[in-house]
Amino acid sequence: MTLKVGTQKVKYEIPFGGSTVMGYAVTDSDNNKFAINYIHDFEDKYEEGYEYVIKVKAISSKKYIGEDVLSPSYYLIKIISKVKV
Helix, strand or coil, X not given: CEEEEEEEEEEEECCCCCCEEEEEEEEECCCCEEEXXXXXXXXXXXXXXXXXXEEEEEECXXXXXXXXXXXXXXXXEEEEEEEEC
């Protein structure tokens, strides 16, 4: 999947958990906006102030964040673009 990653991390509430965490503000190719708290292999490459377009692989796991909600893990495949904003 291709995601656009915002220029700074945002605070958001985990569904059904009530905890507030920092995560990436992302927009997918269908223009859906959501937050992801962690993208494997992207943490050390991310710099605030830049907008990224990245390709990731989302893998569903057995880890639940609520009674009926699976929390997928996201893995960086490649950085398509990095633009200073």
